[in-house]
Amino acid sequence: MINTLGHLAMAPEETAILDKILARHAKDAGPLIPVLQDVQRQFGYLSRENLAYIARALKIPLSDVFGTASFYAQFYLAPRGENMVRVCQGTACHVQGSGGILAAFAAALGIDAGETTADGKFSLERVACVGSCGLAPVVMINQQTFGRLSPEDVPLLLAKLSMPLGEPQQKAHDQPQEDAP
Numbered sequence: 001m002i003n004t005l006g007h008l009a010m011a012p013e014e015t016a017i018l019d020k021i022l023a024r025h026a027k028d029a030g031p032l033i034p035v036l037q038d039v040q041r042q043f044g045y046l047s048r049e050n051l052a053y054i055a056r057a058l059k060i061p062l063s064d065v066f067g068t069a070s071f072y073a074q075f076y077l078a079p080r081g082e083n084m085v086r087v088c089q090g091t092a093c094h095v096q097g098s099g100g101i102l103a104a105f106a107a108a109l110g111i112d113a114g115e116t117t118a119d120g121k122f123s124l125e126r127v128a129c130v131g132s133c134g135l136a137p138v139v140m141i142n143q144q145t146f147g148r149l150s151p152e153d154v155p156l157l158l159a160k161l162s163m164p165l166g167e168p169q170q171k172a173h174d175q176p177q178e179d180a181p
Contacts (some may be wrong), residue, residue: 045076081123086140090129098137103152
């Protein structure tokens with residue numbers, strides 16, 4: 001949304017949060033990256049409105065702020081899903097078939113790497129290396145590492161994530177049996 005001054009508009013609460021973050025870094029020499037990190041930590045990503053506000057407040061051209069935010073892989077310019085699925089594409093994982101695992105996640109979620117599902121539940125990322133080469137191929141879902149996977153494992157992993165929190169997982173032999181008449 002654009003206000004009457006031609007600036008992208010934000011809610012007053014969002015502006016107040018940004019002002020606190022900017023004040024915290026006011027004395028830093030080159031505060032852009034720490035400010036971007038704090039804003040992303042607060043909102044989950046860096047919106048266009050946030051970037052424009054930061055540029056004005058720090059008196060840095062918006063193109064420089066956007067260039068920095070888009071250069072570093074740690075920054076996200078769009079909302080991310082509740083569950084982050086990161087498929088390792090490092091050498092060990094690649095040789096062990098991580099490309100097929102990435103394709104299986106993409107097909108199951110209906111998105112490509114770098115995208116988020118329409119319901120906001122999942123984001124899919126291709127990453128260079130997660131440092132678990134001995135478990136190749138590796139996928140990280142949120143902060144949990146899964147190794148020695150195959151494309152056939154993808155539906156089970158997604159089913160576990162789709163289960164409501166706190167709901168116990170039952171194995172097939174634990175399922176309640178219907179009483180015989």
